[in-house]
Amino acid sequence: xxxxxxxxxxxxxxxxxxxxxxxxxxxxxxxxxxxxxxxxxxxxxxxxxxxxxxxxxxxxxxxxxxxxxxxxxxxxxxxxxxxxxxxxxxxxxxxxxxxxxxxxxxxxxxxxxxxxxxxxxxxxxxxxxxxxxxxxxxxxxxxxxxxxxxxxxxxxxxxxxxxxxxxxxxxxxxxxxxxxxxxxxxxxxxxxxxxxxxxxxxxxxxxxxxxxxxxxxxxxxxxxxxxxxxxxxxxx
Amino acid sequence: xxxxxxxxxxxxxxxxxxxxxxxxxxxxxxxxxxxxxxxxxxxxxxxxxxxxxxxxxxxxxxxxxxxxxxxxxxxxxxxxxxxxxxxxxxxxxxxxxxxxxxxxxxxxxxxxxxxxxxxxxxxxxxxxxxxxxxxxxxxxxxxxxxxxxxxxxxxxxxxxxxxxxxxxxxxxxxxxxxxxxxxxxxxxxxxxxxxxxxxxxxxxxxxxxxxxxxxxxxxxxxxxxxxxxxxxxxxx
Numbered sequence: 001x002x003x004x005x006x007x008x009x010x011x012x013x014x015x016x017x018x019x020x021x022x023x024x025x026x027x028x029x030x031x032x033x034x035x036x037x038x039x040x041x042x043x044x045x046x047x048x049x050x051x052x053x054x055x056x057x058x059x060x061x062x063x064x065x066x067x068x069x070x071x072x073x074x075x076x077x078x079x080x081x082x083x084x085x086x087x088x089x090x091x092x093x094x095x096x097x098x099x100x101x102x103x104x105x106x107x108x109x110x111x112x113x114x115x116x117x118x119x120x121x122x123x124x125x126x127x128x129x130x131x132x133x134x135x136x137x138x139x140x141x142x143x144x145x146x147x148x149x150x151x152x153x154x155x156x157x158x159x160x161x162x163x164x165x166x167x168x169x170x171x172x173x174x175x176x177x178x179x180x181x182x183x184x185x186x187x188x189x190x191x192x193x194x195x196x197x198x199x200x201x202x203x204x205x206x207x208x209x210x211x212x213x214x215x216x217x218x219x220x221x222x223x224x225x226x227x228x229x230x231x232x233x234x235x236x
Numbered sequence: 237x238x239x240x241x242x243x244x245x246x247x248x249x250x251x252x253x254x255x256x257x258x259x260x261x262x263x264x265x266x267x268x269x270x271x272x273x274x275x276x277x278x279x280x281x282x283x284x285x286x287x288x289x290x291x292x293x294x295x296x297x298x299x300x301x302x303x304x305x306x307x308x309x310x311x312x313x314x315x316x317x318x319x320x321x322x323x324x325x326x327x328x329x330x331x332x333x334x335x336x337x338x339x340x341x342x343x344x345x346x347x348x349x350x351x352x353x354x355x356x357x358x359x360x361x362x363x364x365x366x367x368x369x370x371x372x373x374x375x376x377x378x379x380x381x382x383x384x385x386x387x388x389x390x391x392x393x394x395x396x397x398x399x400x401x402x403x404x405x406x407x408x409x410x411x412x413x414x415x416x417x418x419x420x421x422x423x424x425x426x427x428x429x430x431x432x433x434x435x436x437x438x439x440x441x442x443x444x445x446x447x448x449x450x451x452x453x454x455x456x457x458x459x460x461x462x463x464x465x466x467x468x469x470x471x472x
Contacts, residue, residue: 009362009366011255012360014257015256016255016256016257016260017255017256017257017359017360018255018256019247019252019253019254019255019256019362020251020252020253020254020255020256020259021250021252021253023256024252100362100366100369100376101370102366102369102370102374102375102376102377103365103366103369103376103377104377104378104379104381105375108375108378111373111375115373120373122369122370122373123253123370124248124253124362124366124367124369124370124437125362125366126245126255126336126360126361126362127360127363127366129339130245130336130338130339130360130361130363131360133336133338133339133358133360134337134338134358134359134360137347137351137356137358138338139338139341139344139347140336140338140339141338141339141340141385142340142344143340143387144387144389144390145340145387146384146385146386146387146390146394146398147384147385148382148383148384148385148401148402149377149382149383149384149385150382151379151380151381151382153380154380154382158382161401162382162401162402165384165397165398165401166384166398201360
């Protein structure tokens, strides 16, 4: 009997936005893995900490936070082998994933290495997308809107084309790209339609019109644009 | 002291995919509203039923299930007035929302009518998007992929253009559009890249390659297409 690999979405930041299933699996888990920066606390672990057993064996996957160096395949390869030993010995392994495991998540690198050898279950979580639209108090998508989610690093030409093709747009991983993105959105005459959210659902959450957003945005920040009519503001 | 209007995402179907916060608020709520079909059970209520108080006052919002008749503004206007009375009397009102309240959700029609008069909080939930990629055991988006979410009713020309512009595509609200969508995806030579999921996260969940999906799909079904390389299958 081998163990099961669980990829567990722990949500956008507020520990209360973990699902009941995530909470149950984490509180039962004897082996817990999570991504961690090279210095400082793991964000995923900080969300789940209150649910973890005191005697849990922890497997931090230390990956440099600089986007350019993803994917740090050596780290995932090493962690996968450690997990494989536990799984082969019949122990379940819970991997904590910020937001949702399969929405721009690094869990796929473990899944790719282990899912053919061991049972694997993905527990979906609340994404930062949902947390940001809640924070902005504005629907993400209505009726038959097309929604496009775009990573901030995309170049201006591609970014403009993708924004053109949707009623609702979310730009993720904004970080240092903010001044460039704001200039582009301004040139498209969409600034008044754009909101900025930083660290959604956490105590230090910041919500601003894009025009007022700081030039130095953290990695965990997002721009939401709504181009269509505001149907929810028009009550017949 | 007025009450607070809560728009609560109850997730994609499995009651264990409710958040801890949703569960807490629902179990405390004395007034609970939810969308309901003209015959049969409310899906949102069925997800949350185990958390609800036995003495909760219920406000079903009965809306015909035929897509063509949305938005049924009269129903929301009437429900909003009933809620306004409770809120004005100092009672909180919990509105149960399938998935996430602001992701193609009808909660916006209540939000539009009540959020300027009463405190309002949106509690994000796990979307069907996350549940479907978990069910397919395939990442929704990787690295710097662009994701586009498209409602099934979109016409072929617009649909094709939107699929062209993204690495990852989710087509929601498939229902009776399935044969047309399958023909289009086939013409784009993407059928082998497409998965079909019906009633994600529920006991009766169905997961199939698109080629094998039934012609008569339910409203709660989704097609996921991944056009890029499968980076998660290529472990260096």
